[in-house]
Amino acid sequence: MSAIPLGVLDLVPIPSGATPAQALRNSIDLARQTERLGYARYWFAEHHLNPGVAGTSPAVVLALTASATSTIRLGSGAVQLGHRTALSTVEEFGLIDALHPGRLDLGLGRSGGRPPGKPAQAPPRAAANGLLIPPRFQFEQLLGSPRIALQRKLLMLPNAQSQEYAEQLDDILALLAGTYRSPDGIEAHAVPGEGADVEVWILGSSGGQSAEAAGARGLRFAANYHVSPATVLEAVDGYRAFFQPSEVLDSPYVSVSADVVVAEDDETARELAEGYGPWVRSIRTAEGAIEYPTLKEARAHDWTEADRALVQDRVDTQFVGSPGRVADQLQQLQEATGADELLITTMTHDHADRVRSYRLLAEEWARR
Numbered sequence: 001m002s003a004i005p006l007g008v009l010d011l012v013p014i015p016s017g018a019t020p021a022q023a024l025r026n027s028i029d030l031a032r033q034t035e036r037l038g039y040a041r042y043w044f045a046e047h048h049l050n051p052g053v054a055g056t057s058p059a060v061v062l063a064l065t066a067s068a069t070s071t072i073r074l075g076s077g078a079v080q081l082g083h084r085t086a087l088s089t090v091e092e093f094g095l096i097d098a099l100h101p102g103r104l105d106l107g108l109g110r111s112g113g114r115p116p117g118k119p120a121q122a123p124p125r126a127a128a129n130g131l132l133i134p135p136r137f138q139f140e141q142l143l144g145s146p147r148i149a150l151q152r153k154l155l156m157l158p159n160a161q162s163q164e165y166a167e168q169l170d171d172i173l174a175l176l177a178g179t180y181r182s183p184d185g186i187e188a189h190a191v192p193g194e195g196a197d198v199e200v201w202i203l204g205s206s207g208g209q210s211a212e213a214a215g216a217r218g219l220r221f222a223a224n225y226h227v228s229p230a231t232v233l234e235a236v237d238g239y240r241a242f243f244q245p246s247e248v249l250d251s252p253y254v255s256v257s258a259d260v261v262v263a264e265d266d267e268t269a270r271e272l273a274e275g276y277g278p279w280v281r282s283i284r285t286a287e288g289a290i291e292y293p294t295l296k297e298a299r300a301h302d303w304t305e306a307d308r309a310l311v312q313d314r315v316d317t318q319f320v321g322s323p324g325r326v327a328d329q330l331q332q333l334q335e336a337t338g339a340d341e342l343l344i345t346t347m348t349h350d351h352a353d354r355v356r357s358y359r360l361l362a363e364e365w366a367r368r
Contacts, residue, residue, distance in 0.1 A: 002366050004334055007041030008034050008358070009077050009226075009257055009345040012055035016291040016349060020054040024061070026351045027054075031065045033355050035072035037362040040341065042069075043077030043107060049151050052279070052291040058107075059092040066100040075105025077222065077343070078203040082111055082162045083155035086171035087190060094193025107201040107222065108172070110165050110210050127233060127336035134313035136230040137284075145286035166213055173200065173217070200248075201255070206231045207238020215239045218246020225333060226259040226345055229317040236337045256339040258330060259318040260346050262357040262364075266321040272348045272357070273320045274298040279347065280311040294349050323364035331368070 010030065014023040031042045042065065044058040055061055058076035066074055079089055093106050127133055142148055156162075163171075174180040178194045181187055201220045204210030205228040214221040215238070223235040236254050243252045259276070263269035275293035278301045282290040293301075319329040330342055344361065348354045 002368055004339070005040035005341045006038075006362065006365060007043065007073075007255065007341060007343045008039050009043050009045060009343045010055065011045045011047060011053050011289075011345070011347075012061060013289075013292045013347055014052045014054055015351070016052075016293050016297055018291070023054040024064070026354075027061065028065050028068050029351070030355060030358070031069050031072065031074075034358050034362075035069050037359055038366070039072060039344075039358070039362065041073040041075060041105060041343070043075045043105065043343065045077050046080050046109070047289065048155065049147065050283075050289040052282070052289045059096065062104070063096045066096060066103065071103075073103050073105055073199075074100075075199070075201070076107040078107035078109030078201070080109045080111055081165065081168055083152075085163070086168050086175060087188070090172055090175040090190045090193040090196070093198055094190055094196045097196040097198055098192040102197045104196070104198040105201055106172075106198045107203050108169065109203045127332075129332055129336050131332050131336040132229070132317055133233060134230050134316055137228065137313050139228075142284070142286050147286050147288065165209060169202075169213055169217070176200070204235050204239070207234040207241075211235055211238035212242045215242025215252070216244055218244050218249045220249065220253045220255070222255040222257065222343060223337065223339075224257050225317065225337070226257045226314075229313055232256060232337060236339070254337065254339050255341040255343050256333060256337045257343040257345060258333055259314070260326055260330070260344050260357065260361065261318065261320045261348060262323055262326045262346075262360045263353070264322065264360070266325060269320045269322065269326075269357075271295055272353050273318060275349055276318055276347060277301070277303075277311050277315050280314045281307055284310045284314075292347055292349050323360045326361060327364045327368060330365075 010027050012023050012027045014020055044055050044061045046058050047053045048056055058079055062074040093104055097104050175190045201222050202210050202214035203222045205224045221239040223232050225232040240252045261269050261273040263272055274295055275298040278293050278298055319326045346354055346357045
């Protein structure tokens with residue numbers, strides 16, 4: 001299994017009692033540590049208006065991290081195109097590539113400035129090898145949240161409309177390649193940005209528009225088991241069904257994410273992961289991700305049946321335990337999805353526990 005690369009997905013979480021500055025320093029340190037441990041990629045997610053998440057701008061954070069590392073690939077998981085333009089995205093990554101050429105992954109997501117489209121309506125199904133595929137979570141219930149509406153309003157300029165996704169993606173690819181032409185035939189050249197040596201990835205949670213966009217253009221695709229475990233098989237199958245060879249890829253290339261906590265033994269790992277449930281609850285209720293709880297704070301949470309139902313799919317599909325146990329679960333995920341890479345996201349309150357989790361996993365993975 002060591003032939004399957006492991007990467008890192010980081011939200012830049014703020015632990016309870018810490019500051020955004022401390023969270024950023026923790027993430028930069030984790031990037032250095034995982035580079036030394038042999039992780040292939042380090043991606044930063046984009047989230048807004050969350051009290052417990054400092055990763056609001058992947059490009060800014062990865063630029064800071066690029067100066068503190070030397071070999072690990074750095075990227076976005078993902079830039080949310082709903083409230084951005086193709087040109088601003090290409091220019092930002094072009095600026096970083098100018099000083100750190102050949103190290104950037106431009107991961108692109110569809111949400112951010114508008115509600116996502118309706119997911120494909122394939123029924124849930126179990127993986128042949130027994131990987132847990134829980135019932136589908138209904139994300140639609142979050143769309144009516146006043147906080148989500150406010151986020152959309154604050155991210156967009158007044159009266160602005162998001163560009164159609166496939167068109168925007170084609171504009172990004174054209175600007176990177178230097179082939180952009182307006183409908184009137186006018187050329188545009190992004191400097192820096194044109195010719196930047198970046199890998200373009202599409203992130204998606206279903207077999208719908210994102211999977212189709214990635215497959216039809218022969219791009220790399222990242223599926224989210226940790227965000228939407230119910231639809232991960234649908235996502236990778238949809239991408240492969242749509243795939244057409246391109247100058248970038250001859251065949252489909254897939255990364256799949258997993259939420260992981262590793263410790264020396266199962267009991268310790270379960271303690272480290274106890275804050276995960278309350279943290280996911282804060283997201284699923286549209287309150288915004290809270291600061292990551294201490295063990296004491298997590299155990300003090302007064303759970304209702306509705307709360308438990310809200311987070312059950314995420315808690316049940318988090319891989320928690322000793323290095324051997326978690327590596328076995330990751331192997332099962334890889335086999336079920338046919339993933340070419342796995343993207344690991346780990347949340348603990350203490351930074352040292354988080355670093356140790358990645359170290360123990362890397363050491364176990366290398367032995368396989």
